[in-house]
Amino acid sequence: VQLVESGGGLVQPGGSLRLSCAASGFTFISSVMRWYRQVPGKERDLVATISGFGGVTNYLDSVKGRFTISRDNAKKMVYLQMNSLKPEDTAVYYCNRGTYWGQGTQVTVSS
Secondary structure: OEEEEEOOEEEOOOOOEEEEEEEEOOOHHHOOEEEEEEOOOOOOEEEEEEOOOOOOEEEOHHHOOOEEEEEEOOOOEEEEEEOOOOHHHOEEEEEEEOOEEOOOEEEEEOO
């Protein structure tokens, strides 16, 4: 199993970023996929979940209406579109499938 995130970076408050996660090594289409985030010294928080066929999504309350999780089963990709970013969204964002994690991608929201 391999999960590789990309798309992080530095953005000003109110800006947008799209994170991508390339998946391989497992049956992607039937797998629930998740995005987590972690700030140093704190627990890793679940940000968004998408069901295997993409019909069901769930979000952390603080990102509802701003973040959108999606997937492309043909490309074995998961995305996290992040709009109206706030400084408190600053964290390392991780792609997850069950017990498997990507390496993380840093998102920094700052002016």
